[in-house]
Structure formats: structure tokens, C-alpha cells
Amino acid sequence: MDTLPATEARMQAEIEALRAQHPDTQDLYREVCVLLFFRYGLTPTANKLYQLVRKGSMSAPAEALAKFWETLREKSRLRIEHPDLPQSLRDAAGEMVGQLWQRAQAEAQDTLAQLREEARAAVVAADGLAQSASARADAADASLGMVRDALRANQERVTSLQSELGRAQGEVAALQRQLDAGAGQRQELQAALSAAQERFTGELEQQRAAAAAADERHGAEVRRALLDVDRERGNAAKLQKEVEQARRDLASQAQAHREATLQRQQQIEALHQRSGELEGRAAQLLEQRDQLSQELQATRLRLEAVGGKRVSGVRAAKGGATKPSRAP
Template sequence: MNDVNSDDEIRQLILELMNQGLSTLEIYKKTCAILFYQHGIMPTPTRLYALVRKGSMSTPGKAIQEFLAQQKEKGRIELEIPEMPESLKTTFTEALKETWRIASQISSATAREQNEQHQRELNRFTQQIEQLDNKNQALESRIDEMAQILAEKDIHVSEMQKEIGEGKTKLSLESNRLAIATDQCEELKKQLDKARHDFIAESHRMSQEHEQGLARLKDHENRALMEIERERQAANKAIKDATNALKLREDELRQRDDKLLELASELEESRRDLSAAKTKLEMTTANLQTIRISYEEQTRINGQLKAQLEQLSAKQNITHPKNSRRKTMKQIHD
């Protein structure tokens, strides 16, 4: 299962916890259990908050502390066997604590180093078991010797009968204790074998994931190189296209400059023609002004002459009306 599907599954479980009405701290603690037991992931405050997104940032840290304390309490195994040697009890307890500590750190980056330390502890514990077996054999030999001594002392049979019964009872109790200790040793061996098998399986899985990750990284690297090559080719093509476009633009600008020069020449010639036409227009305007002044002067003179003629005609009408009228008409006609 990949990381995305794993996160989706974890978020679905967290949503179900929220629907149960649990407190924020309990939700975080149960999320720790889901990560640790179901996915082999050591919970961290950042990952917890990213999954739950509830409460303050201090809540995930507190939840992790309580979760680890609970796991430590679960991992504390006390051997309650009467009259069992304290050294053996301490050895068993420490071995079980060490086994739990190693199992809780399988998913950490130092799993290999912890496994080596666990192997050393296992060897030491095996040696202690062998020493215990030797002691048991020595004790059994001692019991046999005591039985022979008791058999040889027939004269003390009546007096020692009670002591022998008590000794048998003690021997029976010790045998039971030894049997219980032996069973516990076997159980511990099974637990250690299971832990070792689980660790080897987890190491194999992590190795496969590492190889798959390297393969994915190589694939990503190849795709990135191909993408870079495509980008480089595209960039070269763009540069080439831009160069060609720039060359075409320079040709267009050169042609436009030539055209502008031609237009400038034509404009200069038109400006000269316009200047000549303006000079001619100014001269024509001056001539028209002169003609208009002359026309106005002639009109004024004609008016004066007409007035004088009317005065003369009036005088002649008074002296010779008919002749004057005919002359006047003739003059007017002329």
C-alpha cells in the first residue's frame, strides 16, 4: 500500500473516532496506536497534527508521551514466583523490557543497530539459561547425594523421617518452580524468536521499499533529463525562430527606411512645389487686391460722374426739356 492510500485509510479511521465523541487527546492517542500497531510508523507530533488537525500543537506531544507511557507499562512484566532468585527474576524482567523496547523501535532508522544489540542480549540471556541449567543439574546431583546419605543413615530414619518429608515437600516446590521457570524460559524464547522473525520480515520489507524508491528516483531522474532535453531543444528552436524573425524584421525595417527616404524626397519636392504655389498665390492675391482697389476707385468715380450727369441733365431739362430729355437719354444710352 502506498503512502497516499495509507494516509486515506488512517484519516477514515480518525473520522470514525471523531464520530464517537471522544476527546481530542483520546483521538490523538488512538491515532498513535493506529500508526504504531497497524502501519509500523513511530508517531511524531507533526504527523499526528497533519492527520487529525484538531486542538493545539501541544496536544499531539502530550498524547505521544501518554501513549509511550502506556506501552512502557504494558511492557513491564513482573515474574511473581515465590522464592525465585532475585538475579534470575531481574534478568528475566530486564530481558522482557529490552524485547519490548526493541519491538517498539523496529520502524526507526536505527533498527539494524538495535537488532545487533538485541542479538547480544539474546546471546547473554542464552548463556544465563545455560548457566541456570548447569545449576539445576548440580542441584539434582546434590539431591541424589542427599538421598544416598539419608538411605545410608538407617539409625536416624525415625528421627529424620519428618525432615525427609519436609525435604521432599521443599524439593517438590523447587521442582515446580523450576518447571514454571523452564516454561517461562521457553515462552521467552518463543517471544524472542517471533521478535527476531518480525524484525527480519520488516527489514526485508524496508529493503524492498528502499529498492523500489531508488527505482522510482531513477525513473524520475530519467524523465527529468528527458524533459530538460526537450526544453533545451525547444529553447534552441525558439532562439532560431527569434533570430529568423529578427532578420526578417531588420529586412522590413531596411525596406521601410528606403521607402521613408523616398517619401521624404517626394515630400521635400512637394514642399518646394507648395512653396512656389504659395508664392504664386500671394502674388495673385496681391494682384486681386490691386484690381479690387482699382475697381472700387472706378466705381467711386463712376458714381461721381453719374451724380454730375444727373445735375447737368436737371439743368438742361429746365432750359430745353425735350432736347434735353433726348440728349440725356442718348447719353444714358451711350
């Protein structure tokens, strides 16, 4: 059911439309009298008219109101003019036509009241539909909020995994640098081994030359030198094995970090796919909310159209009742 502020707002809007159609002050006040009396069932007064229109002086609405009541009385009391009829018969005929017009006006008022009740019932039904649509729109907004929260959480998770990936890549780079450093150390050990071998080979040749010159006198020294060479070669082989083991350990650590990095990348791709699905769901919810808003607007437009057509029909019926045909 319409509230009083809504009715006054609609009345003011119709008065503004009449203001644009009737620039003359008296014509405007006369149309506002008709609107109040026949459309809203209100008795027009000079103060009420001036409050609604606010045009001209205070005498303008009073003059227009007087002309309105005079016209209304003339329409409700008709006179039959015919030279062949007696005065009493003409008066009786006029009274009868006036009574018929008053009965037609009363029936029109009853019809108007019935149409108003039907319009109010339609408004109540439309309000129910509007409230249902608003509830569904609120539910869609709530679902959209939940989807947005989930999307935000996934984005934070993606950011965290990206940070972890960055750290893992840094660790892999550090291990690669260690592997490169181990390879450098291996090259240095190999160079030292080659130098030692060359040095021992030179010493061995010198010892062999000394042994050949001194014969058996330096035999013991030669055997001792050979033992030193064997010991150095054993040390060199041991260093070589340690270098190979260090290289294998670094390679295993690098492989493990590569596998962990690949796993994190797969998790990030899965989260990206989930984020895409959530964004699609959010778009569907937004589309549902827009559709509900359009349905609500269409319902309001249909209600206003139905109310306007019924009121126009009542005014047309009243206009036909106020114009009875005169006797020839």
C-alpha cells in the first residue's frame, strides 16, 4: 500500500507536468483542482492549491477555486430549454437529469474506489516480488563476497608459493655456485697432482741417475724415494676420490632442489586454475544480480503502467457522464 509521502511525491510530479502544459495561472489552478478532486479524492482549498503550485498571488487560487465549484454546480444542475414545454416540466426534466448525473458521479466514485483497492493490492503483490528479488540479490551479493574472499586467499597463497619458489631458486643458484667452486677445486687438485707427478718424476730420474752412478751405494735411497712416490700417488688418488664424491653429493642436492621447484610450480599452476574458476563464478553471480535488478525494474514499470491506465479509464468515464445530451 502506498505511503503518504509516496502519494504526495506522485501528486507533485503530476502537478509539475501540468505546469509545463498550462502556462496560464488560472488554467493551471483549475487543472490542479480537477486533479485533487477527481484523481485523489481530496477537497481543494485555496491554501492547499497555493502550497502545491506557488504561482501568482493568493487571490489567484481563490478565484480559480470559485470558478471550479461554479462549473461543478452547473454540471450537476442542468436546465432543459425548449419553447414548447411548460416551465414545471422543464424544471422536472432538469432535476431528473441532474439526479442522473449525480448517480453517475457516485457510481464513478465507487468504481474509482474499487480500482484504487485493486491498484493497492497490485502494489502489495509487486512489493512482495520486489522484496523477493531483493532477497535473492542480497544472497547473490553474499555468495559473491564469499567467492571474492576465496579468490583473495588463493592469491595470497600464490604469492606465498612464489616467494618460496624464489627462495628455492636462490638455494639452487647457491648450490650451483658451490658445484662450480667444487669443480674449480677439482681442477686445482688435478693441477697440483700433475705438478707433484712431474716433480716426483724429475726426482725419480735424478735418483735413478744417482743410483746408476753410485750403483748399490744409493740403492737404499732409491727404494726410499720410490716409497715416497707411491705414498704421494696414494694421497693423490684419495684426493681424486674425495673430489668425485663431493661432485656426486652436489649433483644429488641440485636434483632434489629441481624436483622441489617443479612441484611448487605445479601447485602454482593448480592455484591459478582455481582462481580462474572462482573468477568465472563471480562473473555468473554478478550477471544474476544484474538480471534480478532488471526484473525488479520491469515489475515497477508494469505496475506504474497498470495504475496509469486504470486511472485514465476512470477519468474518461467521468467525462462521459458529465455531458448529457440536450433535448431538441
